[in-house]
Amino acid sequence: MLKRTPLFEVYKDYEGAKLIDFGGWELPVNFASGIIAEHMVVRENAGLFDVSHMGEITVEGEKSEAFLNWLLPNNIIKMKENQCLYSPMCYEDGGVVDDLLVYKYNSEKYLLVVNASNVEKDFKWITEENAWIKREQNPPEFENLSESKSSVAFQGPKSTEYLAEMAGKEIDNIDFFYFRDDLKINGIDCIISRTGYTGEVGDEIYVDREDAPALWTYILDTTRGRGVLPVGLGARDTLRFEAKLPLYGHELTKDISPLEANLGYFIDLEGDDFCGRDALIAQKKNGIPRSLRGCEMIDRGIPRESYRVLLGGKDIGHVTSGTKSPMLNKFCGLVLIERGLGLKLGDEIQIDIKGKLKKAKLVKTPFYKNI
Amino acid sequence: MNIPGDLKYTEGHEWIRVEGKIAFIGITDHAQHELGDIVYVELPEVDTEIDSKEEATNIESVKAAAPVYSPVSGNIVKINEELEDNSELINSDAYGSYIFAVEMSDASELDGLMDAAAYKEFLEKE
Numbered sequence: 001m002l003k004r005t006p007l008f009e010v011y012k013d014y015e016g017a018k019l020i021d022f023g024g025w026e027l028p029v030n031f032a033s034g035i036i037a038e039h040m041v042v043r044e045n046a047g048l049f050d051v052s053h054m055g056e057i058t059v060e061g062e063k064s065e066a067f068l069n070w071l072l073p074n075n076i077i078k079m080k081e082n083q084c085l086y087s088p089m090c091y092e093d094g095g096v097v098d099d100l101l102v103y104k105y106n107s108e109k110y111l112l113v114v115n116a117s118n119v120e121k122d123f124k125w126i127t128e129e130n131a132w133i134k135r136e137q138n139p140p141e142f143e144n145l146s147e148s149k150s151s152v153a154f155q156g157p158k159s160t161e162y163l164a165e166m167a168g169k170e171i172d173n174i175d176f177f178y179f180r181d182d183l184k185i186n187g188i189d190c191i192i193s194r195t196g197y198t199g200e201v202g203d204e205i206y207v208d209r210e211d212a213p214a215l216w217t218y219i220l221d222t223t224r225g226r227g228v229l230p231v232g233l234g235a236r237d238t239l240r241f242e243a244k245l246p247l248y249g250h251e252l253t254k255d256i257s258p259l260e261a262n263l264g265y266f267i268d269l270e271g272d273d274f275c276g277r278d279a280l281i282a283q284k285k286n287g288i289p290r291s292l293r294g295c296e297m298i299d300r301g302i303p304r305e306s307y308r309v310l311l312g313g314k315d316i317g318h319v320t321s322g323t324k325s326p327m328l329n330k331f332c333g334l335v336l337i338e339r340g341l342g343l344k345l346g347d348e349i350q351i352d353i354k355g356k357l358k359k360a361k362l363v364k365t366p367f368y369k370n371i
Numbered sequence: 372m373n374i375p376g377d378l379k380y381t382e383g384h385e386w387i388r389v390e391g392k393i394a395f396i397g398i399t400d401h402a403q404h405e406l407g408d409i410v411y412v413e414l415p416e417v418d419t420e421i422d423s424k425e426e427a428t429n430i431e432s433v434k435a436a437a438p439v440y441s442p443v444s445g446n447i448v449k450i451n452e453e454l455e456d457n458s459e460l461i462n463s464d465a466y467g468s469y470i471f472a473v474e475m476s477d478a479s480e481l482d483g484l485m486d487a488a489a490y491k492e493f494l495e496k497e
Contacts, residue, residue, distance in 0.1 A: 018407065029407070034462075035433040036408045234407065234434050300455070302411050302431050323433055324410035331411070354429070 002026035005052035006150050006212040014230060023117035025053045028232040035234035039326040042198050042239055043370070046156035047231035048219055051204065052212060055119030056149045057112045057126065061140035065107040070132050071275055072102065073258065075268040079104045084177045084195050087266055088258040089122070090276030092131070094283060095254035096261075098122050099246060101195060103179055111191075113204075115248045119146050130275060150212035154219060155202030155231075155239075157370065160194075162223050163203055167192060171203070176371070186218045197236065199243025199369040242325050244294065244334065244366040250305060250320045251292055251334060259283055260290045260336065290317060291339045294365035295349060296332050299358035303333030308352040311341060319351065327368040333360065372494060373400040375466055379481060380490035381442050386466060387484060394443050394481070395469040398430065401494055403465045406432040412454040412461070415471050419447050423480050427471060430461070443480045445473040 003025045011017045016032030027050065030038055041047045059068060069076040074087035083104050089097045098118040103111040114122045127133065127142045154163055164171050166185045171192060174180055179193030191206040207215050220228065237247070246252050251261050258267055259280055268274075269281055283289075297303065303322035308315055322333030333351065343349070343362055350357040374380075379387040384402035388395040403409065411431040421427055427441040449472040454460060460468045475481075485493060 018405075029434060034408045036410075238433060300411070301413070302436070304436070326433075 003053070005050055006209050007050045007052060007152075007216055010213050010216055017232070020233070022053070022233055025116060027053060028230075029234040030232040031230045033229055035232070035238060036326050038229055038231040038235035039238050041227065041229045042156045042200055042231060042235065043327060043368075044157065045226070046154060046159035046162055046202075046223070046228045047235070048216065048228065049153040049155065049231050049236055050212075050216070051153050052150035052209075053116035054151060055114040055116060055122065055144070055146040056151075056206070057114060057119075057123060058143045058145060059110045059112065059126075059140045060108060060143075061138070062108055063136070063138060064110055064140040067132060067136075067140050068102065068110055069272055069274065071126065071130060073267040073274050073276060073280070074102075075271050076102065076104075077272070081106050082178050082180065084179055084193050086177075088252060088263060089125070090258065090274075090280070091254065092276055092279065094257040094259075094276045094279035096248070096252040096256060096258060097125050097254070098248055099252055101193075103191070103193065105181070118248060119144065132275070148209050149206055150209045151204055151206045152212070152216055152219070153196055153198075153202060153204045155196045155198045155200050157200060158226075159200075159202045162226070162228070163192075163219075166219065166222055174203075176201075185215060188215050188218075190215070197245055198239040199245065199366065199371060200239070201371055237321075238323055238326060241321055241323055241332075241334070242327055242366060242368040244369075246292075247321065251336070256290075256336065257283055257288070259288045260292065262292045288339055290336050292320065292334060292336050293343070294332065294363050294367060295335055295351075295360040296328075296330050296363045297351075297358065297360045298348070299360070300331070301351070301353040301356075301358045302331050303335070303351045303353065303360065307333075309335045309337055310350040310352065310357065311337075311343070316341060316349070325367050332363070332367050334365070372404075372491075373466070374487045374491050374494075376487045378466065379442075379484040379486065380493075381440070381484060382493060383440055385439060385442055387442050387481070388469065389481065392475055392478070393448065393472050394445070394475055395449075395472045396427070396439070396441065397469045398437075398439060398461065398465060399490075400465045402437070403462050406430065406435060406437055408433050409458045409461045412458045412470065414450045414452065414455060415447050417447055417450055421445065421447055421473060430458075430470075439470060441471075441473055442484060443473050443475045443477070445476040447471050448474045
């Protein structure tokens with residue numbers, strides 16, 4: 001039996017919504033408009049996503065800050081109250097458990113937002129399996145709120161202006177990667193964070209599970225006649241792809257280090273010890289084996305996940321994600337390839353598309369990003 | 372769901388329009404709807420021999436790729452080159468957008484295909 005978000009009942013009102021099994025969740029890959037129209041509305045106007053499948057884990061207690069600063073490679077100590085921070089979460093060997101957002105209420109209370117398909121694995125890793133939790137006394141208290149919390153993402157260049165009509169002008173003062181937890185939308189208590197996964201400005205809004213349908217309907221009713229659309233997972237993927245935002249299971253796995261995925265910006269190797277630090281320092285010193293690059297097809301064809309990437313007939317890596325970029329109208333891919341081959345932008349590589357070697361060239365990434 | 376009466380159909384959701392010895396082959400409205408926005412059609416090569424039920428080409432939507440099988444044996448005599456740059460034509464007009472045409476070597480293979488009524492029933496059961 002697939003899991004359903006509280007918005008499942010609402011999907012029925014949308015003729016043409018196509019539901020798929022997404023990591024055990026029954027979610028819409030697109031609504032009636034189709035992936036490309038839904039992609040474009042987020043680039044040009046605003047779109048509303050159900051992201052209730054994401055996991056929420058709270059960390060509370062005196063040692064919360066110290067624990068998270070050890071657990072995560074990014075610098076938790078530098079976070080301000082009401083700030084959000086993106087970080088991978090690594091195993092001791094530098095491989096990635098998951099990537100997540102940290103919400104800081106204060107140094108004794110945090111919220112972690114993790115990938116839906118990893119909630120159980122993450123909760124186990126965070127609360128039982130890591131070395132810190134095994135050795136330290138009086139660890140923080142953890143709660144998995146994933147079943148009781150739901151969320152929607154309202155994204156696009158006009159989304160913040162629309163949301164200010166609903167949540168009040170105060171939200172204009174929320175900076176990028178900050179949040180407020182004292183606001184209401186149509187009487188519903190919300191956490192509103194200026195974050196997203198689209199390469200556009202926008203907000204993610206967390207509410208109690210039972211309030212999600214009313215919130216969803218209120219946002220779409222309030223913006224009726226202005227071209228706002230509900231958006232499915234298909235466009236969520238193409239939007240994040242164009243912005244080169246990694247997707248766990250594709251650009252990040254237990255076998256890909258965050259340095260290989262070019263996420264060095266989110267890894268504080270100069271700061272305090274963290275889980276996976278020694279492995280990542282060694283990797284940096286000895287040479288990071290692979291690099292995540294972008295390519296655009298020269299020959300016709302779509303580079304899809306796991307296709308082989310070659311240079312002069314020799315295997316150099318694989319495709320992690322690929323699609324037709326709706327903004328560029330080109331077939332593009334993200335490829336994880338060997339470093340140190342001296343490849344520059346514009347250089348040619350080949351992709352094995354169903355047994356045929358097709359030419360592609362390396363291009364600048366993100367493919368497209370508005371923020 | 373749009374199912375024209377003058378075409379033949381396969382269980383793989385291809386449609387076949389017969390003009391003399393030539394079979395024009397495309398995918399049904401149901402198939403385009405299931406695939407979603409089609410962004411790439413890999414066209415087969417003209418003048419290649421193909422067997423019935425052999426994979427002729429691939430159609431890719433944003434999220435998925437689907438093979439298209441030739442329902443009949445023969446020689447591929449024509450391809451719809453317009454689809455190379457305008458693959459979305461299949462979404463907007465599935466029955467007006469043939470993908471390839473086969474000069475049939477054995478027209479009796481058409482007998483095993485469904486007519487519109489049988490395809491409609493097949494869709495309802497699926």
